Amino acid sequence: MKKNQSLNLTQLRRISLLLAYLKRNPYKTKQEILAYFEDNDKGFIDRTFYRLKETLARDFGIEIVFDYNNGGYFFDQENSSNPESFLSLLEILTTAELFSANFKEKNNALSFVEFENKAAIEHIPNFKIVLDAIQQQLPVTFKHNSFYHLKQEEYTLKPYFLKQYQNRWYVIGETEKGYRTFGIDRIENSTIGTKKFKAKTEEAKDKFSQVIGLNYVDHKLEKIELSFHISQKPYIVSLPLHHSQKEINADNENAFAIELRIHPNFEFTQQVLKYGSLVKVVEPKWLAKEIKEELWKGFEGYL
Secondary structure, three states: OOOOOOOOOOHHHHHHHHHHHHHHHHOOOOHHHHHHHHHHOOOOOOOHHHHHHHHHHHOOOOEEEEEOOOOOEEEOOOOOOOOOHHHHHHHHHHHHHHHHHHHHOOOOOHHOOOOOOOOOHHHHHHHHHHHHHHHHHOEEEEEEEEEEOOEEEEEEEEEEEEEOOEEEEEEOOOOOOOOEEHHHHHHEEEEOOOOOOOOOOHHHHHHOOOOOOOOOOOOEEEEEEEEEEEHHHHHHHHHHOOOEEEEHHHHHHHHEEEEEEEEEEEEEEEHHHHOOHHHEEEEEEHHHHHHHHHHHHHHHOOO
């Protein structure tokens, strides 16, 4: 397979099955992998496995490695290039290909599907312009409509990367005043400049890797301890609040406690508040007090 060649539905499906299988079951032998595919894909043979493994490493930086100590293959996320982003993209591409294949046979696929939000296809050109600017390391100038200040201003941004949060896309980069985040759906009249800049993508990603959402300057880095009602455990485990999340006090059968290392911000507070009585902030105490005050304000609104 040539580099940058588009993947067809069969290839996408095989990649999805292989990575999902190895995430659930690390250190599987080639024979065990082939046996798994025997039940899902009769055309998947040992040559297919090696070719797929090579393609993932060469074209996408996704590493499937044989571990001699454990005698099997595993999905090496630590040494892969942006594995979570790749998995998200894989989900999007596979879903799109499935819809495309279905439409070729029947045209009623959408009658069985309900999407979460209103589509904003008018903003797709903005996405392409910003992505092109990031890849070319060129500044982009645009007008941005602020929800907070309720006004439109013009900015010139050195864009470093795109980030998705709650089904919206944002571009993160530097203006003359420092790091900023802009909603793709709120920019207009985008134009790409001509003067190249030195990318700081890794530095920018590092700043935003320790937050939930988009704002990293509200508070210093903190160790956060949350205690959820035990009923919430499968939800929090399957969809972690943050990549730093780890379970603590696992011997407590009545609660599910986790620890996070983040900069607590407005978006994080929203995440906590949405669980209502099903979660309690244990540490730090100042944050527990802040959440308690917010809940009390909400209660007073019903008096």
